[in-house]
Amino acid sequence: MAKMYQINSGKRMGNRAAGWMIDLNLAPASYYLLTVPGRKSGKPHTTPVILVEQSGVRWLVAPYGDVNWVLNARAAGKVTLSRRRKAQVFHIEEVGPETAAPVLKAYLQSVRVVRSYFDCQPDAPLEDFIAESSRHPVFRLVPVTQG
DSSP states (O other): OOOOOOOOHHHHHHHHHHHHHHHTTOSOTTEEEEEEEOTTTOOEEEEEEEEEEETTEEEEEOTTSSOHHHHHHHHHSEEEEEETTEEEEEEEEEOOHHHHHHHHHHHHHHOGGGGGGSSSOTTSOHHHHHHHTTTSOEEEEEEOOOO
């Protein structure tokens, strides 16, 4: 049975450290800071995320399920991703299980730290990731055009 995500002071410190590394360009290229307005307060909230890129499409994966940033992003319909103090706004499109499955598999293969939050292994068949998709939302990132 997969673990349930719960934020604690250690994870908050880890997120802060990851944020500094992303700002200083010391984190891998797939790491970004995601900022989204709170669905109730409107206040911006920022958290580090890891993107998946497949065939020129960028994907945002929620490895811990429907946590606050996911609920806020759904409510806003868009997110801001930043790295090295350069920001870009994206519309988000939540995708269905068949589209999400290969993205989840790629994510789990490359991001070891989240594996205990999944019920399947990185080398599992896509059918297992289709089942996982109900617990791990996946969003297609579509750049907001200027103008």
